Amino acid sequence: MADRRPYRRESEERRREDLIAAALDLVAEGGIPAATVRAIADRAGVTPGLIRHYFTSKEDLTRVAYHRLMEQMIIDSAAVLQGGPDDAMARLANFVVASVSGPVADPVAVGLWAAFVHDVRRDTAMRDIHTANYLAFRNMLQALIAALPRSVSDAKLRSDAIACNGVIDGLWLEGSILPEAFALGEIPAIALTSVGAILNVDLVAAYQPDRTLP
Amino acid sequence: MADRRPYRRESEERRREDLIAAALDLVAEGGIPAATVRAIADRAGVTPGLIRHYFTSKEDLTRVAYHRLMEQMIIDSAAVLQGGPDDAMARLANFVVASVSGPVADPVAVGLWAAFVHDVRRDTAMRDIHTANYLAFRNMLQALIAALPRSVSDAKLRSDAIACNGVIDGLWLEGSILPEAFALGEIPAIALTSVGAILNVDLVAAYQPDRTLP
DNA sequence: GGTTGAATTACACAGTCGTATAACAAGATT
DNA sequence: AATCTTGTTATACGACTGTGTAATTCAACC
Numbered sequence: 001m002a003d004r005r006p007y008r009r010e011s012e013e014r015r016r017e018d019l020i021a022a023a024l025d026l027v028a029e030g031g032i033p034a035a036t037v038r039a040i041a042d043r044a045g046v047t048p049g050l051i052r053h054y055f056t057s058k059e060d061l062t063r064v065a066y067h068r069l070m071e072q073m074i075i076d077s078a079a080v081l082q083g084g085p086d087d088a089m090a091r092l093a094n095f096v097v098a099s100v101s102g103p104v105a106d107p108v109a110v111g112l113w114a115a116f117v118h119d120v121r122r123d124t125a126m127r128d129i130h131t132a133n134y135l136a137f138r139n140m141l142q143a144l145i146a147a148l149p150r151s152v153s154d155a156k157l158r159s160d161a162i163a164c165n166g167v168i169d170g171l172w173l174e175g176s177i178l179p180e181a182f183a184l185g186e187i188p189a190i191a192l193t194s195v196g197a198i199l200n201v202d203l204v205a206a207y208q209p210d211r212t213l214p
Numbered sequence: 215m216a217d218r219r220p221y222r223r224e225s226e227e228r229r230r231e232d233l234i235a236a237a238l239d240l241v242a243e244g245g246i247p248a249a250t251v252r253a254i255a256d257r258a259g260v261t262p263g264l265i266r267h268y269f270t271s272k273e274d275l276t277r278v279a280y281h282r283l284m285e286q287m288i289i290d291s292a293a294v295l296q297g298g299p300d301d302a303m304a305r306l307a308n309f310v311v312a313s314v315s316g317p318v319a320d321p322v323a324v325g326l327w328a329a330f331v332h333d334v335r336r337d338t339a340m341r342d343i344h345t346a347n348y349l350a351f352r353n354m355l356q357a358l359i360a361a362l363p364r365s366v367s368d369a370k371l372r373s374d375a376i377a378c379n380g381v382i383d384g385l386w387l388e389g390s391i392l393p394e395a396f397a398l399g400e401i402p403a404i405a406l407t408s409v410g411a412i413l414n415v416d417l418v419a420a421y422q423p424d425r426t427l428p
Numbered sequence: 429g430g431t432t433g434a435a436t437t438a439c440a441c442a443g444t445c446g447t448a449t450a451a452c453a454a455g456a457t458t
Numbered sequence: 459a460a461t462c463t464t465g466t467t468a469t470a471c472g473a474c475t476g477t478g479t480a481a482t483t484c485a486a487c488c
């Protein structure tokens with residue numbers, strides 16, 4: 001008889017985390033079709049059966065993985081705000097640049113995000129996850145816009161946030177899918193200019209790159 | 215013996231067209247995984263083997279289908295320009311609105327588009343198709359911007375086109391994925407305002423909805 | 429109106445899919 | 459050190475995947 005594969009018992013959290021990471025890895029590399037239970041288990045260093053021990057179904061794992069992905073993207077965008085300048089204009093400018101630069105703007109991240117779009121439209125639970133995270137991002141942006149030294153109505157503030165979010169998303173998308181179609185730094189520069197034009201402020205001048213990094 | 219399924223011989227063009235349409239249909243409904251050779255054949259009213267008679271592989275069919283999809287989206291956007299007003303501002307305004315409204319901005323179309331993003335990143339042939347169509351759209355937009363009564367440098371023209379394309383793409387995306395998150399007509403209005411702000415022209419005033427329709 | 433060529437169907441094949449269930453073994457408890 | 463719990467592996471199952479090949483039948487041609 002062939003001997004059984006040796007194994008270590010791990011905490012539930014650790015195992016779930018590993019499986020989620022493996023699933024996202026595979027989706028990024030080969031799209032949804034590549035994330036099979038066997039491939040995921042293999043990547044996570046376990047056997048396929050274990051997935052059903054931590055997730056009620058593959059669909060369940062998919063939802064959790066998507067949630068994790070969205071969560072991480074927001075965290076990455078927000079990270080630039082911590083320890084940055086106090087000036088409202090500078091904060092917005094830094095946020096805009098961060099949202100269309102790495103690690104947020106990354107071919108892998110976009111591929112990952114796109115892979116789930118269909119499920120978002122089809123599955124209610126997935127759509128709820130998407131809506132919550134989309135609004136979280138937009139509200140973060142809206143708060144930064146509201147802090148600017150200008151006075152506008154609430155309705156205008158909402159429109160501005162949607163518009164700026166649109167530019168950012170669009171540039172994020174194009175810059176990530178076709179990075180070779182743009183010069184280095186071109187997308188962030190355009191993002192600053194156009195968001196500034198929409199809000200009628202000079203964001204280019206306000207931009208203060210992080211000087212604590214080399 | 216069970217009798218053989220009766221069939222009609224069709225032109226090559228017709229059969230290829232039917233198979234492409236069936237494939238896109240299925241991807242729209244159930245994502246890439248749903249577009250199996252059997253499902254496609256069934257939807258097109260033929261047997262699976264026929265697919266391999268018209269396409270060298272399933273991958274081949276996928277590429278052709280993606281090409282067709284992109285082609286159609288550009289045609290839909292450009293359609294608004296024909297028979298429209300002569301005024302450059304009005305033409306641009308109409309184009310912008312059309313690009314973020316139906317049938318271009320449609321949940322199904324976005325799901326379809328997103329389903330192919332991963333392949334675009336991975337497959338050279340797919341990326342070529344994407345690049346060509348992305349640039350075709352952007353150049354169309356750039357030509358409309360260039361016709362405006364204002365004088366800017368070529369570099370600025372390029373930046374403006376990328377920025378406007380970004381807003382349009384971003385709003386197209388958000389409005390299509392989460393249509394219920396926006397009021398009726400909100401996205402087109404925001405698109406006109408923000409593209410106008412970027413180009414420093416009043417597009418809202420210039421917008422002339424098609425009066426030949428009810 | 430047979431004959432012929434090609435469009436179409438039918439079938440087979442080896443893999444892979446997600447899932448269900450039973451056997452095992454690692455580590456805590458006693 | 460013996461026992462118990464349960465995390466983990468192993469294996470089986472039916473359905474489905476893309477593809478290759480042979481058999482058929484339509485429609486055009488002479």
